[in-house]
Amino acid sequence: MDITIHRPGELSAALRRDWHRAMDESPEYANPFLAPEFAIGIGRYRAGAKVAVLREGGEPVGFLPYERDALGVGRAIGLGLSDCQALVHRPGVTWDAQDLLGACGLAIFEFDHLVEEQQPFAGYVTGRFSSPVIDVKPGDGGYPEWLRATYPGQAKTTLKKERRLGRDVGEVRFVFDERDPRMLRTLMRWKSAQYRRTGRMDRFARPWIVDLVDHLFHVQEEHFTGVLSVLYAGDRPVAAHFGPRSSTVLAAWFTAYDPELHYYSPGLMMHLRTAEAAARNGVTLVDLGRGDKEYKDWLKTRELSVGEGFAARPHPVAAAYRMWRRPVRGLRNTVLAHPRLREPADRLLKTVGTLRTSRRPVAGPVRDRAR
Structure with a gap:
């Protein structure tokens, strides 16, 4: 060798x-x-x-x-x-x-x-x-039909919340491959605020990660594409996801939503819309990544x-x-x-996050460097 x-x-x-x-x-x-x-x-x-x-x-x-x-x-x-x-x-x-x-x-x-x-x-x-994954396949109808067939337990509640979001804010629409770089900056701002709010390390406070994500967003090759997906209510972005995809696999990487609209469960809407649209665009597997999260248990079809x-x-x-x-x-x-250890740790991190966000605004690298 x-x-x-x-x-x-x-x-x-x-x-x-x-x-x-x-x-x-x-x-x-x-x-x-x-x-x-x-x-x-x-x-x-x-x-x-x-x-x-x-x-x-x-x-x-x-x-x-x-x-x-x-x-x-x-x-x-x-x-x-x-x-x-x-x-x-x-x-x-x-x-x-x-x-x-x-x-x-x-x-x-x-x-x-x-x-x-x-x-x-x-x-x-x-x-x-x-490492939970979703095996996806195109549905015979549109998004509501796919959702009812694939996730019958979540379908009724999710569709009800989407209708309410449409009435309260604006008509709900989804763009699987959004090419507007302003929406990428919006996603990174949301995610940065979420990291701080929950006491986690803010990845987007590191300029090289901001630059990397911006670079991958512009890669559009046969075997690799940076995919930005956005859920809108009218003209208002509600939730967004960015992740790389190969010919057949989409990696769930950065998902965030407008915290002012959290009661509509926009994060779950985002994951469901992304999985359905990915299937229509040739993806056969959505990789949710290692980690125990409630939404992953809801969405996964199996685990690697x-x-x-x-x-x-x-x-x-x-x-x-x-x-x-x-x-x-x-x-x-x-x-x-161990949930008995994880839950107190999460509460402590959120307390730290609350103190952190109450003392200083969201930092500027995302706004300045993602172009």
Whole structure:
């Protein structure tokens, strides 16, 4: 096995075609977070972004996107943002994890959404977690008919709230692929406010994430597209979602809504409308991402399994990094896995968020940088 290392933006058109071919040949690698376009996007803003290309007989057969720092600490590319991670390869290809880490110059490689089929990394997985998905297919009629057939339990309540929203605010309409960049900025402002309100880390306070999302919004390729969907009441945006899609998979990434209209359940409306429209546009799977949320339990048709852990070589940097990161991850996973711990933690975060938002307005990077 020959392994060469490249910057994502330096991949030739032929290598990108080989990468897409590997995705097409294995359904488990069809997720847009595994596409070269996502790696290239990260590489525009993260200096340590790399791609290992595996070759057999001179032919490219595998691709591992990752990030590396000066000490040899590696992470799955976009760790903290990506909901799917893997070495994308053609069927039947095998590799040795230690040889791979050595070729990449990595003492350790951290992942938290590794697809289940990555057997060479299996011995390094410290925990497995469910990742809900929706198997979607086009309906015979319009949205109401699809909703009643697919989610009969939610259909009556959701359609009733949509009718009330139409009467109170304006006619409800949905745009699956909205190309107005102003709506993307609106979504990021809403999401930024939500992060602060709930005490979470505000991703959109980081300029590089704002720039990454803006870049991916403008990517319109055959195998990868940034999809912005918006629910309107009249001319007023009510809710929005942005996520990448491949040929067959749409990743649910950033969803937010106008908090003034929360009593209409616009977030749930957004997810349902997006799933139905995605099916009509060729998507067969909507990936909701790892995490326990009530709406995911309502919407999912099944669950995938993703792993987190650390693939490491015998090295002092690897030992030190693992000693630092594993307790943090263990504490977080313990809290998330137990409702009796998770609910008080959520309440504490919301209290912090209330104090934070009462002291300062929403920050400006989203308005200034997303163009």
